[in-house]
Amino acid sequence: MKTKLKDMIKTAAEAAYRAGALESDDFAPVAIEEPKAGAHGDLATNFAMLNAATQKMAPRKIAEVVVSYLADPDGIIEKTEIAGPGFINFFLNPSAWHPILHEIHEQDGRYGACDMGDGQNIQVEFVSANPTGPLHVGHGRGAVVGDSVATILSFCGYSVFREYYINDSGKQIQTLGRSVYLRCLQSAGRDVTFPEDGYQGDYIWDIAKTLMDQAKEWLLGAGEDEAVAYCAKYASEKILGGIREDLALLGVGFDHWFSEQSLYDSGKVDAAIKQFQTKGLIYDSEAALWFRTQAFGDEKDRVVVRQNGQTTYFASDIAYHRDKFERGFDQIIDVWGADHHGYIPRISAAIKASGKNDDQFHVILTQLVNLLRGGIPATMSTRAGKFVTLREVIDEVGCDAVRFIFLTRHYESQLDFDLEVAKQKTNDNPVYYVQYVHARISSIFKKARTEKGIKEVSGDEASVGRLSEPEEIALIKHMARYPEVIRSAAQWMAPHRVAFYLMDLAAAFHAYYNKHWVLTSDPKLTDGRLYLILAVQKIIRNGLSLLGVSAPDTM
């Protein structure tokens, strides 16, 4: 509808210029918006104001000229008004909105999709939590945001690849192995001290017990290095398996789980360091190797190989991000917790040093999550010892509610996640409000079939033409907005826009439902209304699927 009107305005302005009524044909792009106040019409444009300078005319005068040259072959405009500083307000015929319904039904699950991405290969790397402990609720936020962004981008024509980077190498895995090993020794009654930097959680005890059941003799007899290495491998695989399960429960899956260790095994870390060394981007100082990140905008240079000869996490990350581009991705998106934001300049520097443009690299920083129970911080858990795990939250609250709560805030605002609120089935927790629309419509159709004997909905002109109630037109107008909401959600990588849209649509539906009867004694009117609410249901289902939330037929 907006594009249609846009074209009409552009055509009118050009016609006015040819007729000599306007001074310049250098027009600003036409922007159409929906006025907040109904008295300002269905749609409006600030076209006249934007062009006041180039036309050297008063905005209201320009508006008059444009309106007088406006052609409306389809008769969609009921009337126009010039208002305020020079807005042109359009009041449309209600019937002008009817074709939207056919569009929705024809495109069905693809309604709102677009080809914005033009098939570009885009990689979304998210979660990537170290396999040294269970996921917590903050990881859950990154998982849900990353997953939903990926789904939306895919819906908008990008070829999306989801990836999880496993930090299965280096110091923290060593520490994990040592922690497990020491717990094994302790459980065998050996008097060993457990270091402060070891992993304290109860899950380490659980793993140690399992290991002792399986290989007690070997563990206690083997050399320490060998035993620690074995424990590290066993524990990290075990924990990673748990992480996969937790994410699956959240409806999050990946195309590839990328091993950090594989970068070392294939020599890609060494290769990256060597190549940057020959380019003079890595230098030797104080017995360590430094990357010249400062030359690319970082506040200081960063170490890639430490004095002790070990590479840093940054070294493998350089290799990893190079590898991403070598695999042919046009765009890469990293979803990180906000506590890693200081890492952006150095990764960005590494990418620029590799000859890539850093506008091909985008970081989504999800702000931290405060877990509460009834308003009180719920940092302590009865089971896991240290913190409440993501798994416990999903088990208690449910996947749909967890996802929706994460997606009803912009990822850049901090989030208080209250377990008590998340379990409530009130409008404090709007996932149910939206799902309820879907279930309610299913229920109406069930009733239509069983009690009215209605087999199918025709949606022909005679029935759709009966849709003239203000609430009906409001619903269709709302649904007409859906495609641009999706586009903006993709453009800004902001799934919360979809969530808020769905809540608004749900409100419009509930209001309609409360005021008007769908299953009337008039078959044509009933058919039109069923056609209308079926469209609403499709969009609710469509939108929820972009958020990874289910659309139940009964609740």
Next chain:
RNA sequence: GCGCCCGUAGCCCAGUGGAUAGGGCGUCAGCCUCCGGAGCUGAAGAUCGCAGGUUCGAAUCCUGCCGGGCGUACCA
């Protein structure tokens, strides 16, 4: 100190330079003879942190300040 994010009604949050700043919770007053009340209608409630600036127009852009969070490793 420096860097990043956030300050919008009692509380939680939307808001793409546009007209009278929107929802939800909570509060108050109402709505079921019949499609699911996990619903609807109405009311009260805001100096958009503060002060400047940019322009026809600023919650939105710029500068400074004040709050809060996070970061500032040869940790990950």
